[in-house]
Amino acid sequence: MPTNFNWLLDGGIVGLYLLVTMVAGVWVRRYVGKVEHFLVAGREMNLYLGIASLAATEFGIVTAMYTAQAGYTRGFSGAVPGLCNALAMFLVGWTGFCIKPLRDAGVITIPELFEQRFGPFVRWLAGVVIVLGGLLNMGVFLRVGGQFLVVATGMNVRYLEIAMTTLLVLVAVYTIFGGMLSVLVTDYLQFIVMSVGLLVVTVLVLTQVGWFDIVTTVQGRYDAGAFNPFANPDLGWAFVVSNLITNTAAVLTWQTVISRLLAAKDTATGRRIYTGTAFFFVCRWVLPGLWGMAALVMVKPETLDGIARQMGEQNGTLFAMPAMLAMLVPSGIMGILVAAMLAADMSTDSSYMLTWGSVIYNDILAPFRRRGRWSERKGLLVNRFIVACIGLFLLFFGLWYKLGGNLWEYLQTTGTIYLSSMSVMLIACCYWKRANNWGAVAAILAGAILPVTALTLNLFVKVRVGGQEVGWTTATIGDAWVNIGTYVVVALAMVIGSLLKPQSKAEAAAA
Amino acid sequence: MEGLHFLWLGVTALCLLWYGTITLYVAVRGGRDIGQMLRNLSKLNGPREPEGR
Numbered sequence: 001m002p003t004n005f006n007w008l009l010d011g012g013i014v015g016l017y018l019l020v021t022m023v024a025g026v027w028v029r030r031y032v033g034k035v036e037h038f039l040v041a042g043r044e045m046n047l048y049l050g051i052a053s054l055a056a057t058e059f060g061i062v063t064a065m066y067t068a069q070a071g072y073t074r075g076f077s078g079a080v081p082g083l084c085n086a087l088a089m090f091l092v093g094w095t096g097f098c099i100k101p102l103r104d105a106g107v108i109t110i111p112e113l114f115e116q117r118f119g120p121f122v123r124w125l126a127g128v129v130i131v132l133g134g135l136l137n138m139g140v141f142l143r144v145g146g147q148f149l150v151v152a153t154g155m156n157v158r159y160l161e162i163a164m165t166t167l168l169v170l171v172a173v174y175t176i177f178g179g180m181l182s183v184l185v186t187d188y189l190q191f192i193v194m195s196v197g198l199l200v201v202t203v204l205v206l207t208q209v210g211w212f213d214i215v216t217t218v219q220g221r222y223d224a225g226a227f228n229p230f231a232n233p234d235l236g237w238a239f240v241v242s243n244l245i246t247n248t249a250a251v252l253t254w255q256t257v258i259s260r261l262l263a264a265k266d267t268a269t270g271r272r273i274y275t276g277t278a279f280f281f282v283c284r285w286v287l288p289g290l291w292g293m294a295a296l297v298m299v300k301p302e303t304l305d306g307i308a309r310q311m312g313e314q315n316g317t318l319f320a321m322p323a324m325l326a327m328l329v330p331s332g333i334m335g336i337l338v339a340a341m342l343a344a345d346m347s348t349d350s351s352y353m354l355t356w357g358s359v360i361y362n363d364i365l366a367p368f369r370r371r372g373r374w375s376e377r378k379g380l381l382v383n384r385f386i387v388a389c390i391g392l393f394l395l396f397f398g399l400w401y402k403l404g405g406n407l408w409e410y411l412q413t414t415g416t417i418y419l420s421s422m423s424v425m426l427i428a429c430c431y432w433k434r435a436n437n438w439g440a441v442a443a444i445l446a447g448a449i450l451p452v453t454a455l456t457l458n459l460f461v462k463v464r465v466g467g468q469e470v471g472w473t474t475a476t477i478g479d480a481w482v483n484i485g486t487y488v489v490v491a492l493a494m495v496i497g498s499l500l501k502p503q504s505k506a507e508a509a510a511a
Numbered sequence: 512m513e514g515l516h517f518l519w520l521g522v523t524a525l526c527l528l529w530y531g532t533i534t535l536y537v538a539v540r541g542g543r544d545i546g547q548m549l550r551n552l553s554k555l556n557g558p559r560e561p562e563g564r
Contacts, residue, residue: 031549033556044551049544052537076519184548188541195534202527211523215516227515280533283526290523 003154003326005334010153013335014342018170021189021346025174025182035379038179039108039358040263045184050273052191053184053351054260055280059194060348061145061341064288068321071292075218075226077235078292082285084240085247086278092251093274096267099252101430103267110253110422111363117429118437120366122444126422127363129444130255133418134356135393141352142168142398144318145345147311151322152329153338157310165395167342168349172391175350176384180263183350190343197340200333201325202287208328209294217297242480245487246416249423254415255355288321295324314469353394357386414455416483420490421447428494439498446493450486454479 005011032038045053070078092099107113111130115123146164150157174182218226225232229240251257251274264270303323304316311319329337361383374382421443428435428443458471465475473482 028549031552031556033552037552041548042552042555044548046544046547048537048540049548051533052541076515079522181548181552185545188545191541192534192538195530199527199531199534211520215519219512224512224515227512227519276533279526279529282522283530286523286526287530 003152003334004329004331005153005326005338006331009331010335010338013332014339017193017339017343021186021343022170022174024189025186025350026177028181028185029174029177031181032178032380034376035361035383036108037181038380038383039354039362040259041180041184043263044265045260045263045269046265047269047272047276049184049188050260050264050269051276051280053187053347054257054273054277055284056187056191056194056344056347057183057256057260057351058281058348059284059344060141061148061345062141062348063284064291064341064344065144065148065318065321067285067288068292068295069318070285071289072295072317072320073292074229074232074234075222075293076286076289077222077225077227077229077232079282079285079289080229080235080240081243081247082282082289084243085251085281085285088244088248088251089274089281090278092248093271093276093278096271097252098426098430099258099261099270099274100267102258102426103261103264103270108262109255109359109362110258110426111359114425114429114440115366117435118425118440122425122437122440123363123366125441125444126425127359127366129418129421129448130359131356131364132448133414133416134255134352134359135390135397136417137414138352138356138394139397141345141349142394145341146398147313147319148322148341149338150311151307151319152326152341153334154326164398167345168391168395171346171349172353172388175353176387179383179387180259180354183347183354184263186350187347190347193336193343194340194347197336197343198283198287201329201337201340202290204329204333205291205294209297213297214290214293218293221296236480238478238480238484242483246419246483249419249487250415253419253422253426255359256351259351259355259358291321291324294328295320298327299323349394353387353390357383357390360386360390414451416451416486417448419447420451420486424487424490424494428498432498434498434503435494436498436501438501439494439496442493442497443490447486447490450482450489454482 034042036042067078067082070081072078091097102110102113105113105116109127109130111123111126114126142164143160145167146160149155149163150160155163174186178185222232225235229235230237260273261270264273299320301316304319307319307323308314308316325337361379365382424443424447425435425440428439454473454477457473461472462469463472463475464470473479
C-alpha cells in the first residue's frame with residue numbers, strides 16, 4: 001500500500017526519538033538502589049510526572065487502533081467507553097473511594113493489601129489471577145502495534161516480526177535496568193512526543209478531511225446511532241452500563257493505573273493524579289475515534305479486505321485508521337506520527353511489563369521470599385529476570401495469536417478475568433467488615449470461570465450471523481451482558497462466601 | 512440530531528483545547544518533578560557508585 005513515509009526524513013525523526021528515549025531510560029538506572037526504587041520509584045513521584053506517566057501508559061498503539069476501530073464501526077458513539085472511564089476516574093479521585101485506604105496502607109500491590117484482611121493464600125491467588133488476566137490482555141499489544149507500523153509506513157509485512165522484536169528489546173533494556181524510574185522518565189518524554197503527534201495529526205485530519213464530511217459520512221452509514229449510543233443497535237444500555245462497571249473496576253484495580261497511585265509521594269498527590277488525568281480518557285477515545293471516522297470517508301472497504309488478507313486477520317476494520325493516515329499524512333509529519341505511536345507503545349509496554357512483574361515478585365513469590373530474607377541485590381536481580389521473562393512471553397504470544405472480532409471487546413473480556421474479582425474484593429476489603437477469605441476465594445473463582453468460559457466459547461464455537469462467523473457468546477448472549485453478569489455473580493459469591501464462614505467471637509465483636 | 516452534532520463538535524473542540532494546554536503545562540512542570548524526584552532519591556541512596564560499575 002502506498003504511503004508518504006520517507007525513510008530518510010521520517011526515519012531520522014523516529015531514530016532521534018528512539019535514541020533520546022534509550023539514553024534517558026538507561027541513564028536513570030544509577031538511581032535504583034533498592035527494590036522499592038525499582039517497583040514504585042521510591043514513592044517520590046509528584047503530580048505532573050504522575051499525570052504524564054499515567055496518560056502515556058494508558059495510551060498505546062493498541063489503544064489508538066481499537067478507539068479508531070470504534071470510530072470507524074460506531075461513529076461518535078464509539079467514544080462512550082472514554083466518557084465512562086473519565087467519569088469513573090474523576091469520581092474515584094475526587095472521593096478517594098478505595099484508593100485512599102489503598103495508598104494509606106503503604107503497599108506495593110493490591111494483593112499485598114488483601115493479605116492484611118484475607119490472609120497469605122488469597123494474596124498469592126489474587127496475584128496469579130492478576131498476572132494471568134493482565135498478560136492475556138497485553139498479549140495482543142505487540143502484534144497490533146507492528147501491524148500499525150506495517151500499514152502506516154508501508155513496511156514489508158515480512159519485517160513485522162523483526163520490527164516487533166526490536167521494539168520490545170529496546171523497551172525491555174531500559175525497563176530491566178531502571179524499573180519504575182526509567183518507566184517514569186521515558187513516560188514523560190513519550191507523553192510529550194505522543195501528545196504532539198496526536199494533536200498535529202488530529203488538526204491535519206480536520207483540515208484535510210473536514211468536519212462536515214466526517215459527520216455526513218458517519219450519519220449516512222450509522223444514522224442516529226453514530227451520535228447516540230442508545231440509538232445504536234450494537235450498543236444500547238447494556239453496553240453503556242457494562243463500560244461504566246468495567247471502567248470503574250479498572251480505575252480501582254488495574255495494576256498499571258494503581259501503580260501510579262502507589263508510586264505517588266502521598267495519598268493527596270495520588271488522588272490529584274486521578275482527577276487531573278480523568279479528561280485525558282475522553283481525548284484518548286475521541287481523537288483517534290475521529291481518525292477512524294475520517295477513514296470511513298477516505299478508505300474503501302475492499303482496500304481493508306486486502307490489508308486484512310495480507311496480515312492474515314479476519315477483520316479489516318482495525319486497519320482503516322493506519323490506511324487513512326498512510327494516504328493523508330505528508331512526509332515530515334509522518335515521522336512525528338510514527339515517533340508518537342512508538343512513544344505511546346513503548347510507554348505502555350514498559351509499564352505493563354514492570355507492573356505485572358511487580359505482582360509476580362511481590363505476591364506470587366511472597367511465600368519463597370518469606371523462607372529466607374532476600375537481599376536488595378537479589379531482589380533487584382529477580383525483578384529484572386521476571387521483566388525479561390515477561391518480554392519473552394509477549395514476543396511469542398504476540399507472534400502466534402491472531403485476533404478475531406472487535407479488539408476492545410477482547411481486551412474487556414480478558415481484563416474482566418481479574419477486574420471483576422479484584423474490584424469486588426477491594427471494595428469489600430476497604431468497606432465491609434464481614435468480608436473474609438471464603439468470600440474472597442469464591443469471588444476469585446467466579447471472576448475467572450465466567451470470562452474464561454465466554455472467551456473459550458467465542459474462540460471454539462462459531463455461529464453464522466449475517467454471513468459472518470461470530471463467536472457463540474457474542475452472538476447469543478452479547479459481550480456486554482457477559483461482563484455485567486460476571487460482576488453480579490462475583491459480588492454474590494463474595495457476599496455468600498463471606499456469610500457462610502462461621503465467625504469467631506472476636507470477629508463477630510469486631511464486625 | 513443537529514443538537515448531537517454540536518455536542519460532539521463541542522467535545523472534540525474541548526479535547527483539542529484541554530489536551531493542548533495540559534501537554535504544555537505537564538511538559539514544563541513534569542520536567543521539574545523529574546529533577547526533584549532524582550534529587551530526593553540521590554539523598555536517600557547517599558553517596559555511592561552508580562549501579563553496574
